[in-house]
Amino acid sequence: MTGQPGVTHMKLLAFFRGKSRISLFAGMLATALAFVLAGPAQAALKIDITGGTETGVPIAVVPFEQPGRVGDLARIISDDLARSGLFAPIAREAMPGRPARPEQLRIDDWRAGKARYLVMGQVDDQGDRLQARFYLIDVSSGERIAGSQITAAAAAERSIAHRISDIVYEELTGERGAFSTRLAYVTERGQGDDKTYTLQVADSDGANPQTVLESPYPIMSPSWSPDGKKLAHVSFEGNRSAIWVQDLTTGERYQLTAFPGINGAPAWSPRGDKIAVTLSKGGSPDIYVIDLDTRRLVQWTRSGAIETEPSWYPDNRSLAFTSDRYGQPQIFRQDGPNESATRLTFDTPYAAGPRISPDGKNLAMLVRGAGGFFVAEQSLDNGLQRLLSRDGGEERPSYAPNGAMVVYATQSGSGSVLKISPVIGGEPQTLRYDQGKVRDPVWGPFND
């Protein structure tokens, strides 16, 4: 039903709205809140249900039947689902049993409990490989919604859990899960002149961090190539800013730009053919686009103000960026090098660090509000803005490839941490990092 065209939906919606008005009239005769219309001509009793309790979908991820050397996959899955903001995994203590296979499931026990869905499974140790089998059960109906078998290298046990999370997520929501994706971010350790900067790549839950670049010079603003194989970033090697592109598989890197002044904020285009950058070689920082095949540089903005932090629209043509041409930083959209820019943000005195959502319908950014800087999302349809973070020390966010979550760095004590917020609202989840500062997280693409 969700796949039907919107127009049909609207018509049908109107149809049922009309009916509910009739029901309302009849309902005035009836008990409050009970809207009834019944009679010889009515084949069915009509009842309206409004409200309900908004809550994360209660789901029980039963600990898998698995070898002791394998990590707790159920925990990983449960955390993934919780991070999405849609699910409320129930505590293991509240589970009436530990089924791993359908024949072990006593559904009536579960119906009495809170969980509406149940995930159970088992992992077979096959030496260097692991074979997992899992089931997604609708507790209410007892129906098996999904079930499949996943094989992975023994070292990739977490990826098995993330793939199960993706399947559960997609099965229940209809949207693609983004748990089997990666994050890139920069860390900073040390004091004074003895600082170490690293460029890291980790799983979407922050696990499995891999250092792809370590440097005594600051590293900034990583950007994923759309195929997930390369990272562009800014490095201050030799105390001069330059934009580099690093191959994640081979570790090879090359310098893309090293113009006088600022070379910053690279943004890989959705098709991977261009990188937008900020250069101050013309005086003030402006947006330029580099064609990766021809290396031709095209200047997009020419104002005397600061233009930076470009972000591509999914059409591979337009850019959103930050400009303080009107005083305070605000977000603008520009559809080409010779086009004029359109202002997108009006509601806050400070809006910066734009990221256009993967579907092009929303804009995540950093806004200044009471108590500091927050991550906000603005609908590009109706302009409505919602805050997605709560701390006040946030930095530029980045969308998960399914657009359902954003990751951002925020101050925490003397250091900083990464947090993930579901865009539908809900409690942000923290990705722990205890070794200093972490900043500039960017969410990588889907893995396929």
Place this chain on the structure above:
Amino acid sequence: MFRMLARMPAAVITAVLLHLALVLAILFSDLWQPRSTQLSGQTASQEASQSVEQPNIAAESVSSEAIEKQAERLREQREARKQNLAEQERAAEKAAATRRAEEARARQLEEQRRQREEAAADEAKRLAEIKEQQRQVEAERQAALQEVEAARKEAEAARKKSEAEQQRAEEAAKRREAEEKARQKAKEEAEAARQKAEEKARKEAEEQARKEAAEKARLEAEEKARREAAEKAAREQAEREARERAMQEQLAAEQRARVEQDALSRWAAAIQSKVRQNWQRPPGAKAGWTCTVTVQQDRDGRVRQVSVGRCDGDRLFERSIVQAIEAASPLPKPELDSIFQDKIEFTFEP
């Protein structure tokens, strides 16, 4: 003649004046000729003869021509008399001279005395004659005046007569006219009266006809109204009875329906409450999302089938609705078996 007089008043007046002048002239000429007794006598006789003739003249003087002729004749006579008088004067003077010459002295005194006496006697006689003459002249004048007056009166009388005749004629004409008019008027009035009478009769006839028609119509209408009233009364009676029957049936049905409706409302409320309690709506449901599901239940309220109809919302939302119903199974049972329905349509909105 009157018209002639009227046309020539000047002539008449002239004639009258001429007469008067003539008379006066005669009178004065006699007065101024006191010595000639003979002549006086002649004159008197002439005048007398004339005055004898005058009535004839006067009698004829109805015409101005006659008057003029007479005036002419008088003039000629006057002229003649004047000549006579002059000749007589001359002769008298000659005679007196002769006498005076002949008788002169001798007898002058005596003669004179006697003559004087005679003369006195003559004078007295002449005075008497003059007086007579005067009287006669006066009488003539009077007679002439009377004649003129008579003529005038006659003319007046004639005029009056003429006028009277004319007046009579006019009056007669007027009378005739008046009579004619009266006759005409009478005729017209008679005609008008006749027409009026006819009109009145016609109108009365029409009025009568109309009244009769109206009366007929009224009677028919009354009859029709009576008939219709009767029919209506009968119909209404039937309707009333039917209505009363229907009302009683309806009341009974309503009573039943009310009881059932109340029970149905309570049943629906109970189902609604249980389903809502079991609806765990996932985050992210948007205003305007709505889903309709049709539920089949058995007599014990156990949900047998849940089919999602139109659903505007994401999959998790839709699933939460189906789960809410399944979780609410068995659904509450109604108080009355009669109102049980195995099919329920739910509309869910966030």
